[in-house]
Amino acid sequence: MNVTVEPGRRVRGEATVPGDKSITHRAVLIGAICDGVSRACGYLPAQDCLASIRAVRQLGVTVEERGAELVVHGLGLHGMTEPDDVIDCGGSGTTIRLLCGILAGQVGKAAFLTGNEALRRRPMRRILEPLQEMGAAVIGRSSDQLPPVAIRGAALRGLRYTMPVASAQVKSALLLAGLLASEPSEISEPARTRDHTERMLVAMGAPLRTENRTVLVQPATRLEPIDLHIPGDFSSAAFLLAAAWLVPGSELLLRNIGVNPTRTGLLEIARRMGAGFLVEEEKLVCQEEVASLVAWSQPLRGTLVNGELVPLSIDELPLVAVLGTQAEGETVVRDAAELRVKESDRIAAIATELRKLGAAIDELPDGFAVRGPTPLRGGTVNSHHDHRLAMALAVAALVAQGPVTIEAAECVADSFPGFFALLESLRC
Numbered sequence: 001m002n003v004t005v006e007p008g009r010r011v012r013g014e015a016t017v018p019g020d021k022s023i024t025h026r027a028v029l030i031g032a033i034c035d036g037v038s039r040a041c042g043y044l045p046a047q048d049c050l051a052s053i054r055a056v057r058q059l060g061v062t063v064e065e066r067g068a069e070l071v072v073h074g075l076g077l078h079g080m081t082e083p084d085d086v087i088d089c090g091g092s093g094t095t096i097r098l099l100c101g102i103l104a105g106q107v108g109k110a111a112f113l114t115g116n117e118a119l120r121r122r123p124m125r126r127i128l129e130p131l132q133e134m135g136a137a138v139i140g141r142s143s144d145q146l147p148p149v150a151i152r153g154a155a156l157r158g159l160r161y162t163m164p165v166a167s168a169q170v171k172s173a174l175l176l177a178g179l180l181a182s183e184p185s186e187i188s189e190p191a192r193t194r195d196h197t198e199r200m201l202v203a204m205g206a207p208l209r210t211e212n213r214t215v216l217v218q219p220a221t222r223l224e225p226i227d228l229h230i231p232g233d234f235s236s237a238a239f240l241l242a243a244a245w246l247v248p249g250s251e252l253l254l255r256n257i258g259v260n261p262t263r264t265g266l267l268e269i270a271r272r273m274g275a276g277f278l279v280e281e282e283k284l285v286c287q288e289e290v291a292s293l294v295a296w297s298q299p300l301r302g303t304l305v306n307g308e309l310v311p312l313s314i315d316e317l318p319l320v321a322v323l324g325t326q327a328e329g330e331t332v333v334r335d336a337a338e339l340r341v342k343e344s345d346r347i348a349a350i351a352t353e354l355r356k357l358g359a360a361i362d363e364l365p366d367g368f369a370v371r372g373p374t375p376l377r378g379g380t381v382n383s384h385h386d387h388r389l390a391m392a393l394a395v396a397a398l399v400a401q402g403p404v405t406i407e408a409a410e411c412v413a414d415s416f417p418g419f420f421a422l423l424e425s426l427r428c
């Protein structure tokens with residue numbers, strides 16, 4: 001599906017965005033191993049999360065979609081049934097990686113996990129290698145590098161492990177395997193990554209605590225089911241915030257947005273760039289910070305994003321490239337080689353597509369450098385079947401001098417169904 005975005009018109013008004021993708025995945029996958037019925041109100045019914053729902057159903061878990069509420073009938077830590085077919089994780093890295101951690105400890109049960117073409121190019125050794133160290137019988141294609149993955153659940157040992165990459169998916173998979181193991185585990189991360197798994201597990205009564213960058217987890221006997229209220233996804237809100245920052249005369253209020261500090265690196269980047277925003281009415285809802293965000297347009301300046309800020313803003317970095325095209329001076333992102341193994345090679349893809357609109361952007365091995373401000377021209381760009389690319393390009397289109405057609409734009413439904421309609425409804 002192609003979508004054409006016309007430039008101009010201010011972005012004004014109030015909105016909410018769909019539920020948090022990371023928390024929805026966890027509500028489904030971790031809810032599935034609770035002892036009883038969990039509820040998740042405000043869950044995200046997007047393609048990615050539907051892959052998690054389908055997967056746990058194949059593992060014997062009943063999941064009801066009742067309007068805005070998801071009801072997950074957990075089978076206990078070791079209660080999943082052996083699936084009678086291959087599990088298709090679609091395009092969802094969170095589904096395949098977190099499931100590996102859970103299934104590695106389902107003693108005696110075999111499972112085979114695959115996904116779409118894009119997922120079958122994404123790295124799995126980062127998960128499979130430490131799981132093997134725990135005694136798991138897990139293998140992947142291409143010497144454990146890629147999906148499909150084959151698992152025969154086994155009794156797991158504890159693990160002391162320092163992750164070579166800062167990845168919340170790896171951390172989460174190992175913590176889940178750690179709960180199923182017979183000894184304590186210690187998982188250390190090189191930089192802080194999103195901590196939704198830890199927060200949810202603590203709420204479920206799991207024997208887990210965090211000390212600096214190390215999570216210590218004990219073998220668990222059971223997880224208590226919980227009732228969750230899932231906030232709007234900050235990573236989806238980010239596209240609307242950026243639209244308000246860029247289009248002159250804009251002002252936007254977004255309510256009920258998750259602002260867990262392990263997710264809001266973009267706000268620090270925006271602050272450094274001189275963007276206009278306020279975080280209001282912050283409160284804690286179901287162990288997660290939630291707030292209203294107000295954003296308005298004012299001149300931007302370039303900045304450097306590197307180090308610890310990278311994992312805290314990882315999914316928003318393509319959007320930072322778009323902001324950089326309209327900022328005075330240079331916007332540089334470094335230490336972000338992980339972007340090359342997301343739904344697309346986000347460094348190559350954003351540089352290629354923004355250049356088609358006239359942006360001055362150079363690819364770096366671990367990031368990019370953008371010189372601005374540059375007037376962007378209309379044209380045709382491609383999403384590379386990556387939802388965050390499609391939405392970042394739609395934001396760029398708002399400040400172009402002519403219409404921009406985004407090819408393969410249907411992928412926005414992976415994380416933000418209704419994105420284009422919501423954006424249009426806010427323009428005046």
Ligand code: S3P
Pocket residue numbers: 021022023025093094166167168169170172194314315338
């Ligand atoms: C996610 C973690 C991040 C992020 C992805 C969702 C999660 O991936 O990019 O969109 O839900 O844990 P990595 O763990 O690979 O960095």
